[in-house]
Amino acid sequence: MKIIIVGCGRIGSALALRLSTQGHTVSVVDPQREAFNRLGENFRGRMIDGVGFDRNTLLRAGIETADALAAVTPDDSSNVIIARIARNRFKVRRVVARLYDQHHANQYQVLGIQTASTAAWGVDRLEQMLCAPDLAEAVTIGSGGVEIVDLHLPPALDGQPIEHLQTLGELIVVALTRGGVTTLPKPGMRLQIGDLLHLGVPRGTLSHLREALDHAGKEVVA
Template identity: 35%
Template structure:
């Protein structure tokens, strides 16, 4: 894949290194050339110094043929502008932005942009640990973050069919893990002692 990364901070540089190790064509852009010092000596991609919202800079990065773009600068405004340009003008197939302010996530979704918010993810993971849940994973689908958590089946659920398990309106029993085997929670599947259930719920 040809991937453009905007921002060479801790996240951007790490992401670039991982993609480079896997053999992808990576171009990383940052306004400060010193940021590229965070890249691995084995990084095989291209570094570009310049303003990431400048279309000429993006063209030098090969945005016309890019398969994906990830904007991970510390500035939400830059991330949203770059993603808009990539999506609307250059028609990049996959565009994702990291945002710091959860209250602004709706702005990105309004423009049809996928986002990842470390603040929300951290809060949800910490909350899951405090209240005894575990293994929380987040996936953005459409304009909503979906949280997946895995937990030991409650004693009151044993012997019940999955369709008889009552959860809150924002949650859905997605799967059952039995003897380390993954099973979709299809109607008629009866829960047993030792099962673990995977619950999907909408993020805040």
């Protein structure tokens, strides 16, 4: 994947090193060149000095072909601005903004921006948000007949009531993570871009669920 990380502080540098080591193409943006010293000599990606919400800086970082972007500067407002530019202007598919104040997280979720709490979420969780497949097995429970799978909500299901998921096949919505908070589903709850759904499905049906999701997306396009 081509990933841009804006902010080369403690979290940003650790995330960049992790992703680069895994073989991703990583570009790190920071206005202070000395911040790149945190990356060390083993970093294989690109270092772009500049302001993260400047269009030319983002273009130099390769945002036109980026698969994901993480805005992890020390400033919430800057992170949200950067994330909105990436999502709305350049149509980057996966965008994460680190927020110190989570009070407005749900508003950003509606805009298709995932948010991460500095206090609760570390590099592992940010990596998962940026790189995890849209639909992936999380754990097998009990005797092995049921799997819990994680589904990053596809755009085709944005705004649908949570009950609509039942039309995709045999499944149960176990929980929903939105704005970094995991809750039990409530009847009539509307799905939003950025939602992470935790589904219980019969073992061996993951491919069928993936086909149903692909079909739902094609229906919306048509």
